[in-house]
Amino acid sequence: MKWQHLITLAWKQIARHRVRSALTIVGVAAGMFLYTAVQSMQSSLKAVTESGANESILVVYRENRFCPMTSRLPEHYLAEIKRINGVEEAIPIQITVNNCGASLDVITFRGVPPETLASYNPDLDIVEGSYEDWKSRSDAALVGEHFARRRSLSPGDTFEAVGVRVYVAGIARSPHAQDNNVAYVHLPFLQQSSRVGLGTVTQFNVRVSGPDQLEPVAAAIDETFASDQAPTTTRPEQAFFAQTAKDMIEMIAFTRWIGLGAVLAVLGLVANALLLAARGRIQESAIFQTIGFPRRAVGLIMVGEGALLGLAGGLVGSLGASLFFYLKSYTVGNEGLTLALNSSWSVTLSGLLIACLLGLIASIWPAILAATRPLVSSLR
Amino acid sequence: MKNEPFIICRGLSKTYKKGETTVTPLQALDLNVPKGEFLALMGPSGSGKTTLLNLIAGIDTPTTGGLQVGGRELGKMSRGELTEWRAHHCGYIFQLYHLVPILTAFENVELPLLLDSSLSRSQRRDRVEAALELVGLSGRSDHRPSELSGGQEQRVAIARAIVADPELLVADEPTGDLDRESATQILDLLQRLSGEMGKTIVMVTHDAKAADAASRTLHLEKGQLVEQMSAMAEGGAQ
Numbered sequence: 194m195k196w197q198h199l200i201t202l203a204w205k206q207i208a209r210h211r212v213r214s215a216l217t218i219v220g221v222a223a224g225m226f227l228y229t230a231v232q233s234m235q236s237s238l239k240a241v242t243e244s245g246a247n248e249s250i251l252v253v254y255r256e257n258r259f260c261p262m263t264s265r266l267p268e269h270y271l272a273e274i275k276r277i278n279g280v281e282e283a284i285p286i287q288i289t290v291n292n293c294g295a296s297l298d299v300i301t302f303r304g305v306p307p308e309t310l311a312s313y314n315p316d317l318d319i320v321e322g323s324y325e326d327w328k329s330r331s332d333a334a335l336v337g338e339h340f341a342r343r344r345s346l347s348p349g350d351t352f353e354a355v356g357v358r359v360y361v362a363g364i365a366r367s368p369h370a371q372d373n374n375v376a377y378v379h380l381p382f383l384q385q386s387s388r389v390g391l392g393t394v395t396q397f398n399v400r401v402s403g404p405d406q407l408e409p410v411a412a413a414i415d416e417t418f419a420s421d422q423a424p425t426t427t428r429p430e431q432a433f434f435a436q437t438a439k440d441m442i443e444m445i446a447f448t449r450w451i452g453l454g455a456v457l458a459v460l461g462l463v464a465n466a467l468l469l470a471a472r473g474r475i476q477e478s479a480i481f482q483t484i485g486f487p488r489r490a491v492g493l494i495m496v497g498e499g500a501l502l503g504l505a506g507g508l509v510g511s512l513g514a515s516l517f518f519y520l521k522s523y524t525v526g527n528e529g530l531t532l533a534l535n536s537s538w539s540v541t542l543s544g545l546l547i548a549c550l551l552g553l554i555a556s557i558w559p560a561i562l563a564a565t566r567p568l569v570s571s572l573r
Numbered sequence: 574m575k576n577e578p579f580i581i582c583r584g585l586s587k588t589y590k591k592g593e594t595t596v597t598p599l600q601a602l603d604l605n606v607p608k609g610e611f612l613a614l615m616g617p618s619g620s621g622k623t624t625l626l627n628l629i630a631g632i633d634t635p636t637t638g639g640l641q642v643g644g645r646e647l648g649k650m651s652r653g654e655l656t657e658w659r660a661h662h663c664g665y666i667f668q669l670y671h672l673v674p675i676l677t678a679f680e681n682v683e684l685p686l687l688l689d690s691s692l693s694r695s696q697r698r699d700r701v702e703a704a705l706e707l708v709g710l711s712g713r714s715d716h717r718p719s720e721l722s723g724g725q726e727q728r729v730a731i732a733r734a735i736v737a738d739p740e741l742l743v744a745d746e747p748t749g750d751l752d753r754e755s756a757t758q759i760l761d762l763l764q765r766l767s768g769e770m771g772k773t774i775v776m777v778t779h780d781a782k783a784a785d786a787a788s789r790t791l792h793l794e795k796g797q798l799v800e801q802m803s804a805m806a807e808g809g810a811q
Contacts, residue, residue, distance in 0.1 A: 194690060485659045
């Protein structure tokens, strides 16, 4: 007997018991939506907190300060930082945020010297608008793709937040998640409009020549300014995020239990639906066996049904969650740092596979029941 | 040869436990059924008719005794071998038709052919259409069982039983749930299958008129053939 016949029979069971199948698929979809949402948060967090092998960015912050509103460093530190061995590039950044606490809609302005952004961040790709336009207008902003989608911004628009009114000169895309959540503006413009004042910045981002230079350069920077008016704490970018956004990370880490709960709920739902189906089809299973279908085939029809229900629910739930995150472009923020909640293909695919696997596992017992009932009594 | 025994039962017994009680629906039954015969089994409820039918169809196994169908000793076959044997050699017709409700008439009849992976889709279609035409339902192939009358459902069940061309058909009260007109059509069909196509048919029935359609009728009582009981009684008296 060919596999395709068993799968076809399983599919007919699903397609022709529409209400039961639709209810089960909705339940599975809800569970897998939750699972994919949780996994998306986890993977987004992992992407910004895990150190990569080629990590080479240091963040210089004011010692013992954790919010951009309180971290103030003299801009003239830049020249001294650039002189330290191992430093390839350094950029002063003024950060202004609308909310230092935990928020789902953080607006972050990064003020940078317009002439150095391209050389410091060559990966920044202008997908709409123009870089030249941004450079030529003092109130212009290069808005990260994620931010622009969340706020429905296009080149030529103006918007105001945190008392700063800017003109959108371009939409930028970057392989670095943080860049996609912020609006780059001219440093002097932000220093003045946010009333921090010229000559003061929030942090310096420093690119070193290689990952092995991260520690020595960080130590050298902190040592240089240790006895200065504004001592610094320098950490790799990912470590900086992990330490500064500790509360947010703990909260997101907790959500894995919600994901586990969703998975168990899906398992229970499919198992229950199939168990009821197996009980309701005792006679039908016996007829299949009387005709000559081996017990294995009768069981496999049930297993196929479980897998297809899981797959259908997984498709709706996992793709739905990914689409939801894409359209809503949520950004979780804390202490001025942002975490874009993006779903990836790998997360969506893992959701699909898990849904399918759950369907398979949930169908094992009903399949055994369907295949092993005594034939004669089942026919009565 | 038409008169060769196709089914041979020797000292066939079936015993099972029902709670604390041991039930023996069949005891030491001897029976020969020639190939191509249309045999009716009659008897009161609990006489062992359906048990005998299930044994002959290979969906149950005897406790003792020998049961040979088409040269194969069913009592010595494993459950898997019996399933395989049924797929190729036996068609079962139920009183309540037992069609799969979610499948159309065509799909129900096609089921036994799915077990033969050597058949192409078009070969299966041809055979299903031929079987449905034989039972006079070629225009109803897209209908679900719920859209058919009882007589039509039973004809679909017969088409399903014969589509794989088995030598043996077993029918458990095939007209028990039908009106007289439908019952007559079913019995005519069974007669044709036996007479024209050489199928060996064993039919259980309570209905004497249905039994009249068969070429031979045997009566069971308390797990034995009445004819056998009489012979034993005569033997005992002598």
